[in-house]
Amino acid sequence: MxxxxxxxxxxxxxxxxxxxxxxxxxxxxxxxxxxxxLTEDEYTTLQDLANRADKMADRIHTLESILDAEAPQWRNKV
Structure with a gap:
């Protein structure tokens, strides 16, 4: 024991x-x-990523508008 x-x-x-x-x-x-x-560097990086995400969202919206105009059935193909 x-x-x-x-x-x-x-x-x-x-x-x-x-x-x-x-x-x-x-x-x-x-x-x-x-x-x-967040440190100053981390905050700057976060702001940069947020700006890039906004630009990417604008680009995606533009591309979808172009595709909707030129090929209206593109969403059904996926």
């Missing part, structure tokens, strides 16, 4: 001494970074 308790207690102690503190430090460090929001 004591051998079983020793087998269970040893990994728990090792976990509490080595793994748990590192885990907690990394966890709260990532929480802190998330609460700070």
């Amino acid at each position: 004591e051998d079983v308790v020793g087998i269970i207690v040893a990994p728990i102690i090792i976990f509490m001494i080595f793994v748990a503190p590192i885990w907690l430090i990394l966890h709260y460090r990532s929480k802190k970074q998330m609460s700070q929001g």
